[in-house]
Amino acid sequence: MTLIYGHRGARGEAPENTLVSFEQCLKDGVKRCELDLHLSSDGELIVIHDPTLKRTTGRRGKVAELPAQTLTQYDARLSNPSWPHPCPIPLLSQLFEQCDFEHWQLEVKSASRVRSARIVKAINELTQRFNLVDRITVTSSSREVLRALQRDTPHLSRGLVAEYAWLDPLKVAANYGCNLLALNWTLCTPERLLKAQRQGLHVSVWTVNEPALMRRLADFGADSLITDFPGLAMDTLHNQ
Template structure:
């Protein structure tokens, strides 16, 4: 059976990476999610995709230039579907406290060696505090992040985010001893999928929003798909 992950919550239905988006995902009975993390200036894990604030909040500057206490007051509904109430940038801790997901894909974008180390250590500490270490997979396309995960937090499950095929995704995933391969759906051929699964990888494909494509990838046998419309995916795959 193909599992469903809500992309940044339910990105197609509510402002991405906000509490309401993750609540919307859960309302559809989808209890797996994918989200993005950046550190605030005071080293708190903030749930936001871009390193800058402009696209989702309209504000200038980078996430890392602001303290968490300020970031949680910024309204992040600018780029998403229309939403009446303000939707602040959440701390990861807030989601861990309020959202009952059975599994979390936490994507960390490219980072310097130092920032990668700080980020993965913060994730491990927080996951441990909330008793969620076994429900988290940290994913990245960044060599620095994957190296830090390997060396500093080997207890956490990790995954490679692969968008392009110019480097063999399976080879890279094996090199970093990943358990999950988050594969751009355009790279998901039956041959690559089978090879990945035979080597023990959970294959999660993104971003899949069309019902016909959801069904086709499920028929291929993908382990999970990441979608902006978790309700639609749930309805499509349970027919």
């Protein structure tokens, strides 16, 4: 059975990467989620996609240059302005406390070598504290992040995010000892999917929002789909 992950919670149904978005994902019956992480200036794991605040909050500034106490006061519903209530930027620790997901894909964006090591260390400490080591996979398209994971936290499951085929994603995943391949749906051919699975990879395909595409990728044998509309995905694949 093809599993379902809510993309940034339930991005198509509520403001992305906010508590209400992850709560909506759970309400839809989807117990797996994908989210994005950056590190605040004081070393807290912040759940936000962009390195800057503009798109989701309308504010200026970089996440990395502000402390967590400031960031968590900002309303992050600008990408979904019709939402009736303010939606603060959450800390990963808040989501771990309040959302009982079976599995989390924690995507880390590109970072310098030093910053990659810091964020990987922070993820390791937090997942250990919440006893979630076996329920997370840290994913990234950044070689620096994957290298830091392999070097500093080899016990954490890791995954390659592959958007383009200019480098063979299966070779890159093998080079960094990945367990998961987060594959852009445009790259998901039956041949590549089968080859990846034979390599021992869980293949999670993103971002899949159309019912016909959901069914096609499930028929191909994709291990999981990442979608903005987890409720729709449940209705399409599991509630028939």
